Amino acid sequence: MDKKILVSLILLILIYFIFIKKHKISTFGFGNTTNKIAVIIHVGNIKIFKKIIQDYPKFFDNDAIDLYISCNNKNDCDILQELFPDDEVFQYENRGMDIGPFLLTIKHLIKINANYDYYIKIHTKSDAIWRNLMIKPIYDNLDYFLNYKSKGIKMYGCYEYTYDGQFDMNYVPVMDIIRRNYPEYTDKFLEYCSRRNTYGLKCKKSPYFVAGTIFAFNKGYFDLFKKIVDLNHEYMILETGYIVNDAKNPRKTHAWEYFFGYLVYLNNENITTL
Numbered sequence: 001m002d003k004k005i006l007v008s009l010i011l012l013i014l015i016y017f018i019f020i021k022k023h024k025i026s027t028f029g030f031g032n033t034t035n036k037i038a039v040i041i042h043v044g045n046i047k048i049f050k051k052i053i054q055d056y057p058k059f060f061d062n063d064a065i066d067l068y069i070s071c072n073n074k075n076d077c078d079i080l081q082e083l084f085p086d087d088e089v090f091q092y093e094n095r096g097m098d099i100g101p102f103l104l105t106i107k108h109l110i111k112i113n114a115n116y117d118y119y120i121k122i123h124t125k126s127d128a129i130w131r132n133l134m135i136k137p138i139y140d141n142l143d144y145f146l147n148y149k150s151k152g153i154k155m156y157g158c159y160e161y162t163y164d165g166q167f168d169m170n171y172v173p174v175m176d177i178i179r180r181n182y183p184e185y186t187d188k189f190l191e192y193c194s195r196r197n198t199y200g201l202k203c204k205k206s207p208y209f210v211a212g213t214i215f216a217f218n219k220g221y222f223d224l225f226k227k228i229v230d231l232n233h234e235y236m237i238l239e240t241g242y243i244v245n246d247a248k249n250p251r252k253t254h255a256w257e258y259f260f261g262y263l264v265y266l267n268n269e270n271i272t273t274l
Contacts, residue, residue, distance in 0.1 A: 034064050034146055034147065035064065035116075035117035035118060035145065035146050035147065035148075035149070036064055036065075036066070036115075036116045036117055037062075037064060037065045037066070037116055037117065037118045037119070037120060037145055037146065038065075038066050038067075038068060038109065038114060038116040038118075038119045038120070039059050039065055039066070039067050039068070039119075039120045039122060040068045040070075040102060040105050040106075040119060040120065040121050040122070041067060041068070041069045041070070041122045041123065042069075042070045042071070042097075042098040042101040042102060042122075042123040042124070043069060043070065043071040043076060043080060043123075043124055044071075044072065044094075044097070044098065044123065044124050045124040045126065046071075046076045046079060046080075046124075048124035048125075048126065048131075049080075049124050052122070052124065052131075052135070053083075055132070055135075056135060056139050058139065058142055059120075059122075059139070059142075060084075062146075064146055066087060066088075066116075067084055067087035067088070068087070068088050068090070068105050068108070068109070069084065069087060069088070069089045069090070070089070070090040070091070070092050070101035070102075070104070070105055071089070071090075071091060071092075072091070072092065072093070072094040073091070074091060077089050077090075077091045088108075090104070090105065090108070092104055093240070094240060094241055095235060095236070095238050095239070095240045096235060096238030096239065096252075096253045096256075097123075097242065097243065097253055098121075098123035098213060099213065099238065099253050099256045099257070100235045100238045100253070102121060102123075102213075103228075103231050103234050103235050103256075104231065104232075104235050106222075106225045106231065107231040107232070109222075110225065110226055110231075114222075115219070116219065116222070117145070117149065117150075117218065117219060118145045118150075118216055118217070118218055118219075119216065119217050119218075119221075119222055120138055120145070120215075120216045121213065121214060121215055121216070121217075122135060122214055123213070123214065125212060125214065130161070130212055131212075131214070133158055133160050133161065134157070134158045134160075134161055134210075134212050134214035134215075135214055136158075137158045137159070137274035138156065138158070138214070138215075138216050138274060140274075141156075141274055145216065150218045150220075151220070152218075152220050152269060153218070153220040153221045153224065153264060153267045153269050154217060154218040154220060154221060154269065154272060155210075155215055155216070155217045155218075155221055155260070155261065155264045155269075155271045155272065156215060156216040156217065156271070156272045156273075156274055157208075157210035157214075157215040157216075157261075157271050157272075157273060157274065158210075158214075158273070158274055159273040159274060161210060161211045161212050162208050162209070162210050162211075162261075162271055162273045163208065163209060163211050164208055168203050168247075169245070169246070169247045169250045170245070170250045170251070170254055170255040170258055171193055171203060171250075172250065173250060173251070173252045173255035174189075174255045174258055174259050174262065175189060176252075176255075177234075177255060177256070177259050178259075180229060180234075181227055181228045181229050181234075182227060182263075182266070185266045188266060189262075189266070208261050208264070208265070208270055208271040209257060209258045209260065209261030209262065209271075210257075210260065210261055210271065211257065213256075213257050213260065215260070215271075221263075221264070224263055224267070237252055238252050238253050239251055239252060239253050
C-alpha cells in the first residue's frame with residue numbers, strides 16, 4: 001500500500017476516535033444516533049403523577065421525548081396542560097382503567113402517522129412499590145432507548161412483574177380480541193389452549209405478560225396495533241371505573257394485559273426483561 005494512503009487512513013482513524021467518538025457525533029454514520037421516544041401516560045391520580053415527575057425527571061426534560069398524557073376529568077387535564085403546554089393532553093371517560101386511554105392514544109398516534117423508535121407506557125399505579133419496580137428499569141435503560149435501534153418486534157418489561165403465568169379465566173375475551181383483529185393467529189392460539197375437562201379450557205403457561213401494564217416497545221411492535229380493526233369499539237366495550245379481575249367475572253380490560261404480551265409470542269418473540 002502506498003505510504004501516503006496508509007498515513008491518510010491512520011489520520012482518519014485518529015480523527016474518528018479523538019474527535020467524533022469523544023463528542024458522540026453521528027455525522028456520516030459514526031457514533032450513536034439519538035432516537036425519538038413517545039411516552040404514553042395515563043394519569044388516574046394527579047398526586048401520584050406529580051411524584052412520578054419528581055422521581056423520574058428525565059422522562060420530562062428531553063427534547064427527544066414527546067409526551068402523550070391522558071386523564072379522566074377536566075380539572076386534571078387543565079393542570080397537565082399547564083405543566084406541559086407543548087405536549088398533547090387528552091381527556092377520556094374512565095373506561096378500561098389505563099388500558100382504554102392507551103388504546104385511544106394509540107389510535108391518535110396512528111392517525112398522525114407517528115414514527116417513533118420506542119414507545120413507553122406508564123400509568124399512575126397506586127401501589128408505590130409495584131409502580132416503581134416497573135418504571136425504574138425502563139428509566140435506568142433510557143440511554144439505551146435513546147441511542148440504540150432495535151429490529152423486529154420488541155417489548156420490554158421489568159423482571160419482577162414479567163410473568164409466565166396462566167390466563168385461563170380470560171381465555172374468551174383474549175380469543176375475542178384475536179378473532180376481531182388478528183384472525184390469522186386464531187389457529188395458533190387454539191393450539192396453545194386445550195380442553196381440560198367439561199368445565200372449561202386449560203391454557204399452557206403464557207409465554208410472558210407484564211402484570212401492571214407498564215412497559216416499553218419498539219416501532220415494530222407499534223406497527224402491530226395498526227391491524228386493529230376499530231380501536232373505538234375496543235375502547236367502548238371495556239368496563240368502566242375501577243375493576244378487579246377474577247375467575248367468576250373475567251374482564252375484557254384485563255384480557256388486554258395478557259394480550260399485549262401474547263402478541264409478542266404470536267410473532268415468534270419473547271418479552272425482553274429489564
